[in-house]
Amino acid sequence: MSSSDQNTPRGPIDSSRVPRYAGPATFARLPRLDEVGTADIAVVGVPFDSGVSYRPGARFGGNAIREASRLLRPYNPAQDASPFALAQVADGGDIAVNPFNINEAVETIEAAADELLGTGARMMTLGGDHTIALPLLRSVAKKHGPVALLHFDAHLDTWDTYFGAEYTHGTPFRRAVEEGILDTEALSHVGTRGPLYGKQDLTDDEKMGFGIVTSADIYRRGADEVADQLRQRIGDRPLYISIDIDCLDPAHAPGTGTPEAGGMTSRELLEILRGLSSCNLVSADVVEVAPAYDHAEITAVAASHTAYELTTIMSRQIAASR
Numbered sequence: 001m002s003s004s005d006q007n008t009p010r011g012p013i014d015s016s017r018v019p020r021y022a023g024p025a026t027f028a029r030l031p032r033l034d035e036v037g038t039a040d041i042a043v044v045g046v047p048f049d050s051g052v053s054y055r056p057g058a059r060f061g062g063n064a065i066r067e068a069s070r071l072l073r074p075y076n077p078a079q080d081a082s083p084f085a086l087a088q089v090a091d092g093g094d095i096a097v098n099p100f101n102i103n104e105a106v107e108t109i110e111a112a113a114d115e116l117l118g119t120g121a122r123m124m125t126l127g128g129d130h131t132i133a134l135p136l137l138r139s140v141a142k143k144h145g146p147v148a149l150l151h152f153d154a155h156l157d158t159w160d161t162y163f164g165a166e167y168t169h170g171t172p173f174r175r176a177v178e179e180g181i182l183d184t185e186a187l188s189h190v191g192t193r194g195p196l197y198g199k200q201d202l203t204d205d206e207k208m209g210f211g212i213v214t215s216a217d218i219y220r221r222g223a224d225e226v227a228d229q230l231r232q233r234i235g236d237r238p239l240y241i242s243i244d245i246d247c248l249d250p251a252h253a254p255g256t257g258t259p260e261a262g263g264m265t266s267r268e269l270l271e272i273l274r275g276l277s278s279c280n281l282v283s284a285d286v287v288e289v290a291p292a293y294d295h296a297e298i299t300a301v302a303a304s305h306t307a308y309e310l311t312t313i314m315s316r317q318i319a320a321s322r
């Protein structure tokens with residue numbers, strides 16, 4: 001039983017008493033998981049970037065997002081909710097994974113997710129490269145069955161292999177479809193753009209069941225209409241949202257490993273997420289934040305606000321289902 005079932009949840013450190021730049025950076029200055037016992041939502045880092053095809057560095061993403069999240073405040077006006085009061089949200093620290101063995105890392109992540117989800121918590125994972133979405137989805141599907149997937153990304157990430165490797169940051173969603181852990185009636189990429197290897201990439205992707213909302217679609221149709229369309233497709237299915245921060249334009253997220261020009265703004269991303277606030281979001285990740293290429297925490301701030309909106313959606317669901 002989570003502590004929030006008995007008491008009011010323990011929230012962030014009060015930034016009017018302890019300056020927000022002081023002390024250790026847990027996500028949003030929330031308590032650590034071991035301080036509260038169990039949580040409704042566990043924020044967890046996965047410092048792993050051995051699956052990247054270009055610039056490395058996303059292993060430092062989780063802690064960069066935590067640092068940038070010091071400035072988050074407890075009330076979210078855009079969703080009219082205080083996420084850390086509605087549910088016990090806590091920082092579960094990092095999943096320690098082997099950087100030299102991708103297969104072992106994937107197994108470790110799945111096992112750690114099994115353990116956390118087994119306590120009844122939902123997971124808000126901070127990556128790490130996109131490889132980590134596969135073991136997280138495996139674990140979520142063990143609990144909920146095949147889940148709807150909203151995948152925000154410049155890239156499809158449904159490619160087959162790189163250098164013969166099955167588990168990479170460009171391949172997690174093809175593996176997930178092959179494994180039958182996704183609900184193929186409700187799969188969407190959002191923010192897709194940029195050059196592909198060939199037209200076949202799109203044909204393959206469509207055969208797997210994915211719909212595509214391109215970055216240009218968002219610009220032309222607007223965030224509200226896009227969110228409405230996505231919400232209708234998802235319905236009340238258990239939903240997993242995976243957000244590759246490179247879905248944002250490099251102007252809004254320079255700190256990432258495979259940037260592509262012509263992306264959505266951070267405002268558009270946040271607005272689409274707010275439009276999904278009624279969805280049954282069971283877990284989510286924010287990946288591919290690589291702070292070495294960031295400037296003035298632009299990317300880390302965008303990622304921390306993204307995780308905040310996702311956490312708000314989950315906490316509203318948790319409160320509504322009590």
Ligand SMILES: N=C(N)NCCCC(=O)O
Nearest residue numbers: 053130155169170258288
């Ligand atoms: N998942 C991310 N960020 N990128 C995938 C790009 C794979 C490629 O280099 O073709």
Ligand SMILES: [Zn+2]
Nearest residue numbers: 154155244246
């Ligand atoms: Zn990407």
Ligand SMILES: [Zn+2]
Nearest residue numbers: 130153157244
């Ligand atoms: Zn990706």
